[in-house]
Amino acid sequence: MQLQQRINAFVQLGAFFSQFGENPPQKKQALPHNDSFFSEMEHTLQLAKAQNTWFTEDNLRFTCKSWGEALTESNLKQWLSAYEIPETAPGKKVAIVMAGNIPLVGFHDFLCVLLSGHSVLGKLSSNDKVLLPFVCKYLIAIEPGFKDKIELTTKKLEDFDAVIATGSDNTALYFEQYFGKYPHIIRKNRNSVALINGKETPQQMEALAGDIFRYFGLGCRNVSKIYVPEDYNWDHFFNGMFAWKDVINNHKYINNYDYNKAVYLMSTIKLLDNEFLLLKEDTGFSSPISVVFYETYTSVEKISEQLASAEEKIQCIVSENHIPFGEAQKPELWDYADGVDTIQFLISGF
The missing domain is CATH 3.40.605.10 (Aldehyde Dehydrogenase; Chain A, domain 1)
Known part of the structure; x- marks a missing residue:
């Protein structure tokens, strides 16, 4: 053939x-x-x-x-x-x-x-x-x-x-x-992150909701962590997330939401909550289903250096200067998982 x-x-x-x-x-x-x-x-x-x-x-x-x-x-x-x-x-x-x-x-x-x-x-x-x-x-x-x-x-x-x-x-x-x-x-394991500068449009925030909720966050290209400026207006973020509010109607998703919320509250962990998504301040990348981790930053340059040093844990970065908001789950054929060129490996003769 x-x-x-x-x-x-x-x-x-x-x-x-x-x-x-x-x-x-x-x-x-x-x-x-x-x-x-x-x-x-x-x-x-x-x-x-x-x-x-x-x-x-x-x-x-x-x-x-x-x-x-x-x-x-x-x-x-x-x-x-x-x-x-x-x-x-x-x-x-x-x-x-x-x-x-x-x-x-x-x-x-x-x-x-x-x-x-x-x-x-x-x-x-x-x-x-x-x-x-x-x-x-x-x-x-x-x-x-x-x-x-x-x-x-x-x-x-x-x-x-x-x-x-x-x-x-x-x-x-x-x-x-x-x-x-x-x-x-x-x-x-790899996870994806979003770098938010606070100047995004409502349309970009709604598109980011798709990057977070598509496949219920189970994929490596799902955004499981966000970086926001200090004193960020969280209303801007949560207004965008509202487009995916129906995610809570999935019984498996709501079970995870209820469980994670209960565990965090019993441990007196501070949360941001819109009744279908939990935001937890955390330095990790791999958040549970229904949870997105976040960190605040004061310098884009410093956070970019931090992300570069964690390259092996990150599948993709969503931002105005990386993958556009809403495009994380739409990789091109040449966007290889983990950055490993599969075709080159296969034609190398092993």
Whole structure:
């Protein structure tokens, strides 16, 4: 299978995804195999929602829309033009340990492996075990050459040449022990932060709410900590957050909110609270669900130096001078997790 064939298949997959970015979905007539797969995709999305209640209708639609927008021929060619990718497959098998915190969170690794010409051995998360198998089914239907290139499992990984594993700091220790002898990318906990100068528009603050609440804060690109000037007017922040007030209607989210609020109040920890989000002053980066940490600053230069020194803990920075407000959950294909160039690793020959 030539590189252009692989690109063409993912372009078709992107068009397929784009149908499901809205509710109700918008069926397109010209897509291959669409009559066979359209209704089944809708069923799979509902099944994913039933199996994992963090996977809400809105978040599943957002995932489909995002991949539909990303997987265009122009995006794929722009991304891959920076590399010398083999035209034909080198025949190595790359294991991918999928996380399950947000829908299809391991899809970018899956995409990288197949585009680079390798085969995928994917270990599915129990939290996200129906979406990718169905996506693979459609991908193989439009490009049968992928049939022998994809294997998904929930069992122990065996017989592979390299591995890409994503997890927490604790699971990363296990991954290092188990996969250390193989060429690997092992990702640990990372969180995203926002640097607020106090002059943001109401629209920017509302956009920041999306960076915080999308996927209920479970993704590494979710803003889990903010930096604000001393004497910051918190009304400005909370007015923006109000756009996502309905997040409290999710029973899992409200359970986390109630629990964290009770624990903090019992410990007499000072909080800022708008009845669906807790703000806690804290030097850490990884805040619990329903909580955002904050720190105040007096110098943008000093806080920028502080963030640079914590680079290994930060996935992305949202600010007027970094990723725009509202764009944290819309990475480009070339925005690699943890800053590790996955394609370069895959074409390096291990």
